[in-house]
Amino acid sequence: MSTRIAFLKGHGTENDFVIVPDADNAIELPPAAVAALCDRRAGIGGDGLLHVVRSAAHPDARHLADEAEWFMDYRNGDGSVAEMCGNGVRVFARYLERAGLVGEGDLAVATRGGVKRVHIAKATEGGAADGDITVAMGKAVLPEGDVTVSVDEHQWPARNVNMGNPHAVAFVADLAHAGRLLTPPPFSPATAYPDGVNVEFVVDRGPRHVAMRVYERGAGETRSCGTGACAVAVAAARRDGLDPAVTGAPVAYTVDVLGGRLVITERPDGEIEKTGPAVIVAEGEIDADWLAAAVAAA
DSSP states (O other), X not given: OOSEEEEEEEXXXXXXXXXXXXXXXXXXXXXXXXXXXHOTTXXXXXXXXXXXXXXXXXXXXXGGTTTOSEEEEEEETTSOBOSOOHHHHHHHHHHHHHTTSSOSEEEXXXXXXXXXXXXXXXXXXXXXXXXXXXXXXXXOBOOOSOEEEEETTEEEEEEEEESSSEEEEEEOSOGGGGTTOOSOOOEEOGGGOTTOOEEEEEEEEETTEEEEEEEETTTEEESOOHHHHHHHHHXXXXXXXXXXXXXXXXXXXXXXETTEEEEEEEOTTSEEEEEEOOEEEEEEEEEHHHHHHHHHHO
């Protein structure tokens, strides 16, 4: 292996990622290596890591190679493997475009949560802002059963929404009631989320307009969560009596996150689209000897 490894840094509504291009899946990235790279003081810093691999080269994605050339091997900031990251998909697509591997228009990205359809807009297409990328996020699953989440003395009922990863969406009076979100908010029953959960706290800002904070499992509070914003829009639509499968009309919610704004559209067939920016801010090289030492010390 080379003593230096290429990387980039990018973000989608300030949900930030270390990007490691590795088309042939030749770079070993054990959890300790990912955690070291995502460390904000001793590493590059990021909420997670986007390992860019050809689907045919990765055992988790070979079965998807006929549908999508590229696989987003996503890792949380603590090194754990995750099924999917909505903001990460946009940044992943932006990297592919920047590297000349894809152009504007439609593409497919393989993830552990399935193949995601992505559209990279032209600067003037449909009045879209520069940089906007739309991701077809699939359909939400709403498991049955009551769930509650709590912070300090506050406790709320939460909507269980699965977007390829699990979410608990709680509507609150004030986002400050979520506290500092330094540790995972307790939830019950424990059987609802055996592998942990992303917890969204939501307030209303206006008609079809909400704001949220999120605790992401494996990362802590983040500036944005794409699958979380989708889960929030789905929960809000059900609360507001605007289920597209019932009304027959698509519904769009503006979702403000700490790092910006996303627009989530759910269609009558259940398909959900998420539109927002994605930016590459830097690129460079990782010292492989430093990374090996960091892994050895973990």
